[in-house]
Amino acid sequence: MAMEYSEKVMEHFAHPHNVGVIEDADAVGEVGNAKCGDIMRMYLKIENDVIVDVKFQTFGCASAIATSSIATDMIKGKPVSEALALTNQAVVEALDGLPAVKVHCSVLAEQAVKAALADYYRKQGREVDFCDCDTCEGGCCGHE
Amino acid sequence: MFVYADNAATTAMSPVAIQTMERALESMYGNPSSLHQKGREANLAMIDARRAMAERLGAEERELYFTGCGTEADNWAIRSAARLGAEKGKRHLITTAIEHHAVLHTMAALEREGYEVTYLPVSPEGLVTAEQVAAAIREDTCLVSVMYANNEIGTIMPIPAIGKVCRERGVLFHTDAVQAAAHLPINVVEQDIDMLSLSGHKFHGPKGTGALYCRKGIRLAPFIEGGAQERGKRAGTEALPAILAMSAAFCEACDHMEENMARVTALRDKLIEGLRTIPKCRLNGHPTQRLPGNVSFCFEGIEGESLLLRLDMAGICASSGSACTSGSLDPSHVLLALGLPHEIAHGSLRLSLCEYNTEEEVDYMLQQVPQVVATLREMSPVWYKMTH
Ligand SMILES: Cc1ncc(COP(=O)(O)O)c(C=O)c1O
Numbered sequence: 001m002a003m004e005y006s007e008k009v010m011e012h013f014a015h016p017h018n019v020g021v022i023e024d025a026d027a028v029g030e031v032g033n034a035k036c037g038d039i040m041r042m043y044l045k046i047e048n049d050v051i052v053d054v055k056f057q058t059f060g061c062a063s064a065i066a067t068s069s070i071a072t073d074m075i076k077g078k079p080v081s082e083a084l085a086l087t088n089q090a091v092v093e094a095l096d097g098l099p100a101v102k103v104h105c106s107v108l109a110e111q112a113v114k115a116a117l118a119d120y121y122r123k124q125g126r127e128v129d130f131c132d133c134d135t136c137e138g139g140c141c142g143h144e
Numbered sequence: 145m146f147v148y149a150d151n152a153a154t155t156a157m158s159p160v161a162i163q164t165m166e167r168a169l170e171s172m173y174g175n176p177s178s179l180h181q182k183g184r185e186a187n188l189a190m191i192d193a194r195r196a197m198a199e200r201l202g203a204e205e206r207e208l209y210f211t212g213c214g215t216e217a218d219n220w221a222i223r224s225a226a227r228l229g230a231e232k233g234k235r236h237l238i239t240t241a242i243e244h245h246a247v248l249h250t251m252a253a254l255e256r257e258g259y260e261v262t263y264l265p266v267s268p269e270g271l272v273t274a275e276q277v278a279a280a281i282r283e284d285t286c287l288v289s290v291m292y293a294n295n296e297i298g299t300i301m302p303i304p305a306i307g308k309v310c311r312e313r314g315v316l317f318h319t320d321a322v323q324a325a326a327h328l329p330i331n332v333v334e335q336d337i338d339m340l341s342l343s344g345h346k347f348h349g350p351k352g353t354g355a356l357y358c359r360k361g362i363r364l365a366p367f368i369e370g371g372a373q374e375r376g377k378r379a380g381t382e383a384l385p386a387i388l389a390m391s392a393a394f395c396e397a398c399d400h401m402e403e404n405m406a407r408v409t410a411l412r413d414k415l416i417e418g419l420r421t422i423p424k425c426r427l428n429g430h431p432t433q434r435l436p437g438n439v440s441f442c443f444e445g446i447e448g449e450s451l452l453l454r455l456d457m458a459g460i461c462a463s464s465g466s467a468c469t470s471g472s473l474d475p476s477h478v479l480l481a482l483g484l485p486h487e488i489a490h491g492s493l494r495l496s497l498c499e500y501n502t503e504e505e506v507d508y509m510l511q512q513v514p515q516v517v518a519t520l521r522e523m524s525p526v527w528y529k530m531t532h
Binding site (some may be wrong): 010013034064 | 250445446447449450453454459466467468473475483486487490522523524526527
């Protein structure tokens with residue numbers, strides 16, 4: 001069965017924003033695993049609790065790439081507290097919707113952001129109360 | 145440039161098939177069961193179509209039954225053999241791990257009904273041997289079903305050797321020849337084939353057509369109850385225009401088989417040799433015992449759906465066995481049966497060619513595929529770790 005992706009998804013898939021690596025990142029988060037077919041890795045540069053730069057690397061389908069791209073757009077330049085409030089629903093809406101079987105990609109994007117922020121918090125000696133570490137350890141994120 | 149390289153999924157209809165269908169739609173509207181002239185005209189055309197196909201398979205006209213698709217032919221053959229077996233208390237069937245779902249899901253349904261099924265494992269190249277089949281046959285085996293050639297990886301099974309074993313042991317032998325019919329030389333008598341399934345849309349015929357060859361003397365169970373069509377086994381007024389077009393396409397392909405095989409094999413080998421130069425790739429299937437049009441690769445560090453959609457953006461129609469393209473969580477059962485780990489199976493690409501493809505198209509694919517693979521690898525954390 002052919003799946004319908006929105007134009008927005010295809011646009012981000014064809015020309016993803018913020019692809020790459022930040023060598024001197026302040027925080028890195030990775031979720032998913034290759035066995036399930038999707039891995040997202042996010043790199044953050046943070047100054048005074050503001051995300052001044054973000055890059056991602058994603059192994060996965062078109063929607064995994066598109067959700068990574070838009071999620072990085074949505075947190076770039078934002079204070080950490082705002083980035084923490086990012087939800088997968090917001091990612092889906094920003095992409096004008098995702099096919100039902102692809103919603104897990106948006107969950108993965110949210111988790112990737114949280115995993116990177118958890119890394120930042122830990123490095124700062126702050127308590128992490130927002131990240132379910134099962135997923136950071138590479139469980140089949142969002143796959144029901 | 146636009147390149148259709150998904151001929152294993154389905155083919156474009158041939159001009160001859162289209163013309164045949166158009167003519168039949170216009171004027172051959174009689175019901176083949178009617179006694180008047182329009183009925184007789186339709187019936188004669190259908191007889192000719194059936195005979196022409198049967199001849200090219202080495203079969204007799206009355207041994208060929210038209211169906212609505214290849215899937216139906218598979219279901220019908222397996223269900224009939226299972227029923228015949230049950231009458232004699234034989235409730236064991238043998239098949240392979242890499243069959244099409246048309247076969248695998250029919251087998252699974254039989255298992256739920258109390259039958260036992262042996263799924264033969266395949267070699268890393270996708271082969272089963274006649275020895276494996278011989279060793280798996282039991283007193284209560286009622287059917288061996290082994291596909292002629294695999295749709296994903298193109299491997300051609302040793303059908304004559306398997307047919308011989310089955311004949312010697314007195315076990316019915318069915319082959320799903322949907323990917324092979326009209327592409328490879330088939331003779332059901334010489335190859336000891338008892339039942340064979342084929343599908344019209346895989347050889348430039350129309351969709352919604354298929355046929356089941358069933359050797360005379362083997363009692364097919366009625367598949368659809370009703371009128372006397374298809375020797376009373378599959379009732380329902382025949383889709384004559386589609387049947388005539390399938391037959392026309394089949395004959396055309398069979399009558400040009402040698403030249404088509406040579407041409408398509410040359411394109412295939414050029415494509416394979418070119419793609420092989422991409423680092424960390426793997427050719428799936430057998431290097432030489434493979435369908436003329438099949439090219440199947442896995443590229444490490446990337447995922448098949450992305451690859452497919454990026455190629456689509458470049459005008460290339462291909463397919464993949466990744467989980468995301470199958471709509472399930474697991475990559476294709478065929479790639480997993482070869483022993484490939486999930487992470488590699490996710491990065492599969494199938495390009496399937498036919499005689500309508502050109503060398504320019506192959507050159508274009510050889511330029512585009514490596515580029516797309518490289519672009520996706522550039523954004524892949526898996527590739528990054530492999531290379532840093
Ligand atoms: C090997 C094999 N068997 C069976 C089928 C089913 O054929 P059809 O699409 O005519 O039902 C296909 C194609 O989809 C196939 O490749």
